[in-house]
Amino acid sequence: MIWMSWRQFRLQALVGALVLGALAAYLVVTGLDIRDAHDGYLAQCRATGDCAAALGRLVGDHRTRLLLLAGVLGLVPVLIGMFWGAPLIARELEAGTHRLAWNQSVTRRRWLAVRLATVVLAAMLVAAVASALLSWAAAPVDTIAGDRFGTVNFGARALSPIGQAAFATVLGAVTGLLMRRTLPAMAVSGLLVLVTLFAVPNAVRPHLMPARHETRPMTAETIDAAHGLGTLGSAPVLKGIEVPGAWVTSVSDLLTADGRPLDPGVFDDCLMRAPKTGATGTFGDSSPCLAAHDLHLDIAYQPNGRFWTFQFLETALYLLLTALVSALALWRIRYTSR
Structure with missing residues (x-):
C-alpha cells in the first residue's frame, strides 16, 4: 500500500x-x-x-x-x-x-x-x-x-x-x-x-x-517618532508605534490623564489649527499642541524573546x-x- x-x-x-x-x-x-x-x-x-x-x-x-x-x-x-x-x-x-x-x-x-x-x-x-x-x-x-x-x-x-x-x-x-x-x-x-x-x-x-503592557507618555518627541498621525476620519491615533526588541500587537487611541480617549475635536484642532510654535519635528506644531494635553498610550506587545x-x-x-x-x-x- x-x-x-x-x-x-x-x-x-x-x-x-x-x-x-x-x-x-x-x-x-x-x-x-x-x-x-x-x-x-x-x-x-x-x-x-x-x-x-x-x-x-x-x-x-x-x-x-x-x-x-x-x-x-x-x-x-x-x-x-x-x-x-x-x-x-x-x-x-x-x-x-x-x-x-x-x-x-x-x-x-x-x-x-x-x-x-x-x-x-x-x-x-x-x-x-x-x-x-x-x-x-x-x-x-x-x-x-x-x-x-x-x-x-x-x-x-x-x-x-x-x-x-x-x-x-x-x-x-x-x-x-x-x-x-x-x-x-x-x-x-x-x-x-x-x-x-x-x-x-x-x-x-x-x-x-498574554501580552505585556506599557503606558507611554506622549511628549512632543515621542509623537514625532511615530510613523503617522491620525486617520482619514481624524481619529486620535498614532500609527507605527514601536517597542524596541518587541512585536507591538495593539496600541490604544490617545488617552487623557484620566484614561479617556482624547476628544476628536481637540485632536482635529491640534492637527489642523495648532498654535504656531516653530516646532520642526515630523508633525510640526501639532506635536507640542497634543503634548500639552498630558496624553498617553496603552501599548500591548510581545518581546522578541518569545x-x-x-x-x-x-x-x-x-x-x-x-x-x-x-x-x-x-x-x-x-x-x-x-
Missing part, C-alpha cells in the same frame, strides 16, 4: 524536488552574498567607528529581497494544498480508480490514511528544507533588524511553515473528498488555505500568549488542525459512495 501510494505520488514529488532544488540553490547564493556584505560592512565600520549605520545599510540593501522571498515561501502551503492535497482523493473519485483499492483487502480508512501520510510527510519535508534555508540565509539581517515577529517573516521561518504545509495538504485532500472534482477542489482548497494563512497571524497569533515559544505554539495549532481535519476525512470516507 505504501509503495503504491508512493508510485502514484512520484510525479508530483519529482516536480516538487526540482522546484525545491532551484529554490535551495538561490537561497544558498543569497545567504553567501549577505554574509559577504556583512563582513564588508563590518570591515568598513571598524575603521570609521560607526557600525550601527553600516549595519543599518546592510539591512536596507537586503530587506526587500528577503521580504519577497518570505512572501514566495508563504505561498508554498497554498500550492501544496492545491497541487498535492486537492487531487489526492478527488482525482481517484473522479476517475473511479478508487474502486480497485476498495475491492481489495485494504480498508477505506487504511487506504486514505496511507495516502495522507505519504503526502503530508513529503509536504512537511519540503517546507522544513525551504524554511531552514531561508532562516539561514536571512540570519545576519534578522539579527540586526530584530523584526522576528513580522507577519510575513514569522510565517516563513523556523517551524511554522512545517505545520502550515501539513494542514494545507489534509485540507486540500478533504476538500477533494467532499467535492469529488479535481479542478474545483484545487481552486477551493487554495482559497481556504489563503484565508487560514491570513487569519492565523492576524486573529490568532497575537493571543497565543519568538520560539510562539513558533512552537503556532506549529502545534496547525498540527492540531491537521489531526482534526484528518479525523474528519477518515470519518467521511466511510460514507463515500463507490
Whole structure:
C-alpha cells in the first residue's frame, strides 16, 4: 500500500524536488552574498567607528529581497494544498480508480490514511528544507533588524511553515473528498488555505500568549517618532508605534490623564489649527499642541524573546488542525459512495 501510494505520488514529488532544488540553490547564493556584505560592512565600520549605520545599510540593501522571498515561501502551503492535497482523493473519485483499492483487502480508512501520510510527510519535508534555508540565509539581517515577529517573516521561518504545509495538504485532500472534482477542489482548497494563512497571524497569533503592557507618555518627541498621525476620519491615533526588541500587537487611541480617549475635536484642532510654535519635528506644531494635553498610550506587545515559544505554539495549532481535519476525512470516507 505504501509503495503504491508512493508510485502514484512520484510525479508530483519529482516536480516538487526540482522546484525545491532551484529554490535551495538561490537561497544558498543569497545567504553567501549577505554574509559577504556583512563582513564588508563590518570591515568598513571598524575603521570609521560607526557600525550601527553600516549595519543599518546592510539591512536596507537586503530587506526587500528577503521580504519577497518570505512572501514566495508563504505561498508554498497554498500550492501544496492545491497541487498535492486537492487531487489526492478527488482525482481517484473522479476517475473511479478508487474502486480497485476498495475491492481489495485494504480498508477505506487504511487506504486514505496511507495516502495522507505519504503526502503530508513529503509536504512537511519540503517546507522544513525551504524554511531552514531561508532562516539561514536571512540570519545576519534578522539579527540586526530584530523584526522576528513580522507577519510575513514569522510565517516563513523556523517551524511554522512545517505545520502550515501539513494542514494545507489534509485540507486540500478533504476538500477533494467532499467535492469529488479535481479542478474545483484545487481552486477551493487554495482559497481556504489563503484565508487560514491570513487569519492565523492576524486573529490568532497575537493571543497565543498574554501580552505585556506599557503606558507611554506622549511628549512632543515621542509623537514625532511615530510613523503617522491620525486617520482619514481624524481619529486620535498614532500609527507605527514601536517597542524596541518587541512585536507591538495593539496600541490604544490617545488617552487623557484620566484614561479617556482624547476628544476628536481637540485632536482635529491640534492637527489642523495648532498654535504656531516653530516646532520642526515630523508633525510640526501639532506635536507640542497634543503634548500639552498630558496624553498617553496603552501599548500591548510581545518581546522578541518569545519568538520560539510562539513558533512552537503556532506549529502545534496547525498540527492540531491537521489531526482534526484528518479525523474528519477518515470519518467521511466511510460514507463515500463507490
